[in-house]
Amino acid sequence: MEHVLEADGLGMRYGARWALRDCTLRLPAGRVAALVGPNGSGKSTLLHLAVGLLRPDAGAVRVFGNTPYENTAALADIGFVAQDTPLYRDFTADDLVTMGGKVNRRWDATLARTRLAQAGIPPRIPVGKLSGGQRAQVALALALAKRPRLLLLDEPVASLDPVARREFLRTLMGGVAESGTTVLLSSHILADLEHSCDHLVVLSSGAVQLSGAVDDIVGEHRRLVGPRHHGEPIGGVTAVVRARHTDRQSTLLVRVTGRVTDPSWTVHELTLEDLILAYLSDGVTEATHEAWGVAA
């Protein structure tokens, strides 16, 4: 299987603090992957490392087998839409399509203009005067016009209303299905991801919690509800990932190999959203009441 993006022990720190740590993952070609995690978990850092804007402090990242940092040849194959969709605000969308042709080796201006027309973007208004949703559509059309083999999107739908979000994701899915582009997309809007992504990377506190095909990940997790659990083995369960207890009952998020054979447990399947929330529920908080000078 060809891996478009590979990270091995990848780490990046700001001062003494690791923003991303010991990150190892593989993103197979042709996948649309969701990158999720709480605020500050390292998503933007990972994307910036992959697009060569940052140099790793530990380990390595490779895109199509190359190190992206200060590697302009590798960058020709990567499209990147940053978190705040930065665009030259005084230029019109039409100007930006023309400019893109001057600075990119492969540039499909017709594709960009077709997408912008379909999205109803006015060609001759400065993009600074467009709505957030329209600007996001312009940024996406420009990124797709580069005909990238890997497209990295940092929270592209965060500022969009539900209709604009659906339109954006529809355009994205249409664009990448035609071209076979691999996508890594960070988002906090979990409900969208179930419909648009077939691969998942979950980060928490700078570390990879989960990484793999959505179907495999969903297939190998269950929620069990049963008698108070004290760590004893449960038939069919390979690992307890999260546990919540009352005096008499336990609710467990577990990894399974097949059927859970112990009849004292009620077994529930999980949606992708449930599963991500369960993984993120035990997030480590770094601030303390003491640090804030307030009573706990």
Ligand SMILES: Nc1ncnc2c1ncn2[C@@H]1O[C@H](COP(=O)(O)OP(=O)(O)OP(=O)(O)O)[C@@H](O)[C@H]1O
């Ligand atoms: N330029 C910087 N200087 C210092 N610390 C930084 C810098 N950029 C990020 N960090 C820190 O690195 C950690 C990871 O940040 P990052 O932006 O990668 O997280 P994120 O998951 O993208 O967050 P969000 O969901 O809020 O966008 C955070 O603790 C953040 O404060």
